[in-house]
Amino acid sequence: MLNKTILSLAVVLAGLSANALASEREHSYQSGAFDLVVADEQRLIQMLKKSGKIAQGASFNEAEVALRSFLKTRQQQEALRAASLDAEATSNFAMDSDIKSSRKKVRRSKGDKKGKFSRSRRNRPDNLVIEDYSGEARQGRVLAILMEFPDFPHNSILPEDSGMYYEDYNQDHYRQILFGAQGWIAPNGHHANSFTQFYEKQSGGSYSLTGDVAGWYMATENAAYYGGNPDGDARSLIREALAAAAADPSVDLTQFDIEDRYDLDGDGNYWEADGLVDHVMVFHSSVGEEAGGGQLGEDAIWAHRWNLGGVWAIPGATSDVPYWNGAMVAYDYTIAPIDSAVGIISHEFGHDLGLPDEYDTQYTGKGEPVSMWSVMSSGSWAGRLGGTEPTGFSAWAKEQLQASLGGNWLHGATVNFDDIPRSGIQGLLDQASSKGTNHDAIRINLPQKQSLITTPVSGQYAYFSGSGNDLDNRMSTRVDLTAASSVVVKFKTWYDIEADWDYAYLAVSTEAGLVTIANALTTDTNPNGNNLGNGITGSSNGWIDAEFDLTSFAGQVVDITVIYSTDPGVANAGIYIDDFSVELDSVAVVTANADDSASEPFNFAGFTANTGSNYTDHYYLLEWRTHHGVDSGLAHINVAGETMSYEEGLLIWYVDNKFSDNWVGNHPGDGFLGVVDADQKTLKWSDGAPASTKYQIHDATFSIDRNDKMFLDLEEQYGITLRDNRVRGQRLFNDRRKYIGSDIPDAGRNIPTYGLKIRLINQSKDRSVGSIYIYR
Numbered sequence: 030m031l032n033k034t035i036l037s038l039a040v041v042l043a044g045l046s047a048n049a050l051a052s053e054r055e056h057s058y059q060s061g062a063f064d065l066v067v068a069d070e071q072r073l074i075q076m077l078k079k080s081g082k083i084a085q086g087a088s089f090n091e092a093e094v095a096l097r098s099f100l101k102t103r104q105q106q107e108a109l110r111a112a113s114l115d116a117e118a119t120s121n122f123a124m125d126s127d128i129k130s131s132r133k134k135v136r137r138s139k140g141d142k143k144g145k146f147s148r149s150r151r152n153r154p155d156n157l158v159i160e161d162y163s164g165e166a167r168q169g170r171v172l173a174i175l176m177e178f179p180d181f182p183h184n185s186i187l188p189e190d191s192g193m194y195y196e197d198y199n200q201d202h203y204r205q206i207l208f209g210a211q212g213w214i215a216p217n218g219h220h221a222n223s224f225t226q227f228y229e230k231q232s233g234g235s236y237s238l239t240g241d242v243a244g245w246y247m248a249t250e251n252a253a254y255y256g257g258n259p260d261g262d263a264r265s266l267i268r269e270a271l272a273a274a275a276a277d278p279s280v281d282l283t284q285f286d287i288e289d290r291y292d293l294d295g296d297g298n299y300w301e302a303d304g305l306v307d308h309v310m311v312f313h314s315s316v317g318e319e320a321g322g323g324q325l326g327e328d329a330i331w332a333h334r335w336n337l338g339g340v341w342a343i344p345g346a347t348s349d350v351p352y353w354n355g356a357m358v359a360y361d362y363t364i365a366p367i368d369s370a371v372g373i374i375s376h377e378f379g380h381d382l383g384l385p386d387e388y389d390t391q392y393t394g395k396g397e398p399v400s401m402w403s404v405m406s407s408g409s410w411a412g413r414l415g416g417t418e419p420t421g422f423s424a425w426a427k428e429q430l431q432a433s434l435g436g437n438w439l440h441g442a443t444v445n446f447d448d449i450p451r452s453g454i455q456g457l458l459d460q461a462s463s464k465g466t467n468h469d470a471i472r473i474n475l476p477q478k479q480s481l482i483t484t485p486v487s488g489q490y491a492y493f494s495g496s497g498n499d500l501d502n503r504m505s506t507r508v509d510l511t512a513a514s515s516v517v518v519k520f521k522t523w524y525d526i527e528a529d530w531d532y533a534y535l536a537v538s539t540e541a542g543l544v545t546i547a548n549a550l551t552t553d554t555n556p557n558g559n560n561l562g563n564g565i566t567g568s569s570n571g572w573i574d575a576e577f578d579l580t581s582f583a584g585q586v587v588d589i590t591v592i593y594s595t596d597p598g599v600a601n602a603g604i605y606i607d608d609f610s611v612e613l614d615s616v617a618v619v620t621a622n623a624d625d626s627a628s629e630p631f632n633f634a635g636f637t638a639n640t641g642s643n644y645t646d647h648y649y650l651l652e653w654r655t656h657h658g659v660d661s662g663l664a665h666i667n668v669a670g671e672t673m674s675y676e677e678g679l680l681i682w683y684v685d686n687k688f689s690d691n692w693v694g695n696h697p698g699d700g701f702l703g704v705v706d707a708d709q710k711t712l713k714w715s716d717g718a719p720a721s722t723k724y725q726i727h728d729a730t731f732s733i734d735r736n737d738k739m740f741l742d743l744e745e746q747y748g749i750t751l752r753d754n755r756v757r758g759q760r761l762f763n764d765r766r767k768y769i770g771s772d773i774p775d776a777g778r779n780i781p782t783y784g785l786k787i788r789l790i791n792q793s794k795d796r797s798v799g800s801i802y803i804y805r
Contacts, residue, residue, distance in 0.1 A: 061111030062263040062364075063104060064319070064333040064386070067373050067409060070096060071669050072321035080326065089747035090718045101392040103331075106259045108598070109557065111335075152790075154457050157465040157797035162234040162437045167300065169236070170307055172285040173203055174270040175244030177314035178252040181325060183245050183367060190316050190323035192216065192414050193368035200242040203312065206371060208239055215370070215417045222418075222659065227375050230659050231421055233464040235436025238308075238378075243280045245314070246273035252315060256322075256330035263330050264337055267362045270311045275346040275357070282306055282346050282357050293352055304350035305340070308381055309362040310374070317366035319373075332373055334363040334380035370416030372409035379405050383433055384426050387702055393694025394775040396722030398703035398729070399423065401666055401675050402654070407723065411662030413672070418662030420675075421461055424470040424650040424682055425702050441468035444803070446475050446783055453804030455790070458651060458679070460797045462658030467798060473649040475781060478687055480643045482602050486521045486572055488624035491607040492631070493639035494533065494593035497600050498689070502635025505538075505590040506611075506619060513613035516579040518589060522550075524569045524604035529556050531595040532564030533604045535577050538588040546577045559596055565604070572607075591636065600689045605641065643687070649705075650682040651787065653799040654730060666727075671741045678730030679789050679799055681705040681762055683778045693722075697774035705780065707731045707759040711772040715750045722776035724751060731789045732758035734796075762787040 074092045077083040083095045175198075177183040188194045194216060195202060205213040209223040222230070225238040248255070248269055255266040274280045289303040316323030318331040337360055346357035363377040380386075388406040389397045399406040403423035412418030422430070427439035442456060459465035485491040495502050510516055518535065526533060534545045545563040547553075550573075553562055560566070579589070589611065593604055611619035621630050623638040655677045656664040663675040683705055691700035706729040712720045719725075728736050739753040764785045769777025783805070790800040 061107035062261065062333050062335055063107035063331050064377065064380075067317075067319045067332050067376060068100060069320040069410065069415060073099075073319070076318075076321035076326055088716070089714065089743060089749050090716070092747070093721065097392050103258070104391060110259065154467075154791065154793045154798045154800045156793045156795045157459050157463055157467075160464055160466045162464065164235060164437060165435065166235050166237070167434065167436065169238050169240075170285050170287055171207065171238055171240035171310050172274065172280075172282070172306055172308065173207060173240060173242045173310045173312065174274050175200070175203070175242065175246065175312050175314075176248055176266055176270050176273075177245045178248050178250070178255075180251040181315055182247075183314040185314065186316055186323050186367060191320065191368040193370050193416070195368075198314075198367050200244070203242045206369070207242070207310075207374070215412075215414050217414045217417075219413060219417055221412075222371060224371050224374050224378070227371055227419065227659060228378075230462070231427070231438070232430070232434075233437030233469075235438065236430075236434060240285065240308070241280075243274045243277060244270070246270060246277075252313075252325055252330075253328040255313070256315075256318060256325065257328045258318075261328075261330065263333070263364060264335070266313065266330070267309065267311055267337060267359075267364065268341060271306070271309065271341075271343045271359050272345070275343045282343065283348060286348065286350075286357070302348070302350055304348040304353045304356070304358055306343075306357065306359045308378070309359055310378075311362060311364045312367055312369060313364065314367050316368055317373075320366065320368075329366070330364060332363075332365045332369075332377060334361070334377045336361050370412070370414070370419075372404065372411065372416035372419035375419050376404055376409035379422070379426070382430060384422075384429060387423060387426070387691060389691050389693055389700075391690075391692050391694075393692045394697065394722075395694070395719075395773055396775060397691040397693050397700055398706060398722055398726050398776050398778060399691065400723045400726055401663065402680065402704055402726070402729070408662070411666055413665045413667060415667050418665055419659075420662045421659045423702065424461070424652045424680075425684055427469070428472075428650070437464065439469050441470045441472065443472040443474060446473060446785060446805070449473075449785075449803060449805055451805070453802050455800065455802050458653035458799045458801065460655040460657060460660070461652045462655065462660040463797065465798070469652070471651040471801070471803075473651070473785070473803065475647050475649070475783060475785075477644045478647045478685070478781070480645070480687055481641065482525075482643055483523045483572070483605055483641045485605075485623070485641050486607040487622050488607075489640060490623035490638040491523075491605045491641060492591070492609070492621075492623050493605050493637055493641075494591075494603040495635050495637065496603040496643070498595055498597050500593055500595040500635060502593045503590055504631040504633050504636035505588050506621075506630040506632070507586065507588050508611050508619060509586050510579070510583050510613065511586065513583045514580075515612075515614050516583055517612045517615075518575075518577040518579060518610070519612065520575050520609040521572050521607045522569060522575045522604060523572045524565060524567075525602040526566050526568070526593075526604060527595070527599045527601045528567040529554070530559055530566075530598060531593075531601065532560055532566050534561060534564055534590075534592040534594070535575075536590045536592055537579060537582055538590060539582065539585055543590070546579065548575065548577045550575055557596075559594070561594070593635070602643075605639070645686040647683070647685045647687065647781070649785075649787075650684060651801065652680050652682070654678065654680045655796055657797065668741055669743055669746055671743065673724070673727055673739060673741060674737060675726075676728045676730050676732060676736045677734075677796060678707075678732030678758065679787075679801060680730050681707075681787065683780055693775040698769045698777045698779035703778050704729045705762065705768050705778050706776060707762070708755060709768065709770055709777075710753075710755050711770055712751060712753055713772075715752075716748075719773045720751055722773065725773060725776040728753070728755075731760060731762060731787075733760060733789060733792055734758055760789045 229237040318329040322329030342356040348357040408420030431438040457467035459467045547563040551563040666673040688701040735756045741751040788802045
C-alpha cells in the first residue's frame with residue numbers, strides 16, 4: 030500500500046490488539062459456536078430429510094442446494110448471536126485466535142538447510158532422503174474434559190448414529206486418539222495417526238502435544254440447553270466443565286499452564302505460565318450437529334473453537350502468576366463430539382494455534398478451490414472412514430505456523446519474479462508429508478498488486494483509514510474555539526464500510542470526554558451492538574460532501590477526531606477523507622487535503638495519506654503432494670460410500686492478500702487462498718449439473734503420470750453418477766492461460782499475467798520428489 034507517513038500518535042488501548050501475521054489483510058475467523066467446514070454433508074442431509082427440511086425424494090443437486098441454504102442460515106444466526114454476546118461481555122481483555130499470530134515476522138528460509146536452486150536440468154531426481162531435525166522442539170499441553178448430559182449420558186449413541194461408534198468411550202479411548210505414541214485403531218480397522226502424531230509429523234518434529242483426560246462429568250442441564258438452535262449456550266458447558274475439573278482432586282489445572290500465548294508481560298517469552306489454561310478441549314456425549322446430531326438432531330452442539338466472551342475465573346482454582354488476583358482463568362476453548370476422529374480435533378486445534386478457516390465461511394457459492402487439499406478446509410473429513418485420515422495443512426498454513434511457532438513447519442526457497450533469469454531455474458520439492466533434504470515448498474513473489482479504490486478529490490493524496498479487522502484507527506487535530514460563535518466541519522468523503530458491523534465517526538474530545546457527532550450521514554441504529562452512536566456505515570457510492578455542526582462546543586479548546594472502528598469479521602475498503610476544513614464564523618481556520626506534510630494539522634494513529642490505490646502482496650506456493658504419510662487421506666475421500674482420490678503431483682497455490690476471505694460466490698475466482706486447477710475440463714453429473722468445486726479440483730495437480738479414471742456411482746441414493754475419463758497429466762503451468770471456467774468459476778483462480786511458466790520436469794522413482802523448472 031502506497032502510504033505517506035506524516036506523524037505518529039501513540040494510542041493506549043484497553044486489552045491487547047491484533048496484528049496481521051504475514052500479510053496486509055487479516056483473514057476471516059469463525060465467530061460463535063459454529064464451524065461450517067466440519068460439516069459431514071451426507072449425514073446433515075439425512076438429518077434434514079428426517080426433519081422434513083429436505084424432501085425425501087430430493088435429487089442430489091436439490092439436496093446440496095437445500096443444505097447450503099441451511100448452513101448459510103445457521104452461520105448467519107450464529108454470527109449475529111456471537112456479536113450480541115460479545116457486545117454484552119464486560120471483560121476488556123480482547124483476545125482471539127489471530128492475536129498470537131503476530132508474534133514474529135515470517136521467517137522464510139531461502140535455501141537454508143535445504144536444496145538450492147540450480148540452472149541445470151538433470152533428469153530423474155533421487156528418492157527422498159529424510160532429514161533429521163535437531164532444532165528447537167516445543168510440546169503443548171492439552172486438558173481434555175468429557176461432559177455428559179442428564180438426558181443423554183455418554184455411551185448413549187447407537188451404531189447407526191456414527192461410523193466412529195465404540196461400545197465404550199472411556200478416558201483411555203481419548204488418550205489414544207489424542208496422545209497415543211503408536212496411534213489408534215479406527216472402527217474399520219485402520220491404524221490411524223493420533224492427534225499428537227499428526228502435529229508432530231506436520232511440524233517436522235518441532236511441535237507435539239501431551240496432556241490428559243478428565244471426566245466424565247455430568248452437566249447441570251439437558252443437552253438442548255447447550256446445543257439447541259438458535260439459542261444453545263455452549264459456553265456454559267465449558268464453564269461447567271472447567272469448574273468440575275477444578276473440583277476433581279485428580280486434576281491439577283496448573284499443570285496445563287505452561288504457555289504465555291499472548292505474551293502478557295511483553296518479554297517475548299511465550300513458554301511460561303500466565304494463569305490461563307493453555308488448551309481447553311471439551312468433548313460432549315452426543316454426535317455433533319455438524320454430523321447430523323444422531324438422536325439429538327439439531328439439539329446437538331456443533332463442533333467449534335471459540336472463547337468464553339472474556340477471561341473467566343475458574344471457581345476454586347488458583348495460580349501464582351500476578352495477572353488475575355491469584356485466580357486460574359480460562360479464555361479459549363474447542364469443543365467436539367463424543368465420536369470425534371482426528372480430523373475434526375486437528376482442524377479445531379489449528380484455530381487454537383491461530384489459523385483461520387480456508388473454506389468459504391459464508392457458503393456463498395459452490396465451494397472454494399481448497400477443499401480436501403487442506404485440513405483447514407474439508408480435508409478434516411478425509412479417510413475411508415471420514416475424519417480418520419485428515420490431509421495435511423496447506424503450504425500457506427504451514428507458512429503461518431512457521432512464523433508464529435518457529436521450528437520446522439516449512440522451509441524452502443523464495444524467489445522474486447523479477448529475479449528469475451531468462452534461462453530459468455530448477456528446484457526439487459520433497460513430498461509435503463515428509464521432511465527431506467530438498468525444498469518443502471518454493472515461494473514465487475510477484476510484483477505487488479495494485480487495486481484502484483478511488484481517486485483523491487484534489488491533489489495526489491487523501492486521508493485513509495486503513496482496511497482490516499479489529500481496527501481502532503484515528504486522526505486528530507486540536508482547534509481553539511474560544512472566540513467562535515459558530516463552528517462547522519466540512520470535508521469530502523468516500524467510504525465502503527461493512528454495513529451495521531463497522532463504523533466511522535467524527536468525534537469531539539473535551540475535558541468532559543469524547544462525544545460522537547450526528548449529521549445526515551450518521552445513524553444511531555445498532556443491530557449488532559457495534560455502533561458507539563452517530564456512526565457512519567455502509568457505502569457512499571462515490572465521493573460525497575460531509576458537514577458537521579460543532580457550534581455547541583464554541584468557547585472551548587477541543588480535539589476533533591475521525592475514528593474508524595472495525596470488528597473481527599469482514600474487512601471492507603474503509604473511509605477516505607479529502608479537502609477537510611474547520612470554519613469558525615464562516616472563516617476556515619483549518620484546511621487540509623493530505624498533500625502538504627509541512628503544514629499537516631493532524632496527528633495520526635492508523636490513518637495515513639494515501640493515493641487511493643491499494644498495494645498488496647500476492648505469490649505462488651509450490652508443493653509436492655502424494656498419497657503417503659499424513660496425506661494418505663488424499664487417496665481415500667468418502668463420497669456417500671464411494672471413494673474419490675485427489676491426484677498426486679505438483680500443487681500450485683495462489684495466495685492473494687487483496688482478499689481476507691474465500692467467499693467465492695461473491696467474487697468468483699478470487700479469494701485469499703486457492704489451488705490452481707491444472708485440468709480445466711468441467712466435470713458434470715450424469716444429469717448434466719456441474720459438480721461442485723470439491724470434485725472439480727480432485728486433479729488440480731500438475732503431473733507426469735496418467736491420472737486414474739474416476740467414477741462415482743450414486744445411482745442408488747440419487748440416481749446419478751460422476752465420471753472423469755481425462756487421464757492425461759498436465760506438465761506446464763503458464764500464467765497466460767485461463768485457470769477459471771464459465772461453468773463453475775467458483776472452482777477457478779483469477780491469476781495475473783506476467784509471463785511466468787512452471788514446468789514439471791521429472792519425479793523420483795518412488796514419486797516422493799518432484800523436479801520443476803521455473804522460467805519466463
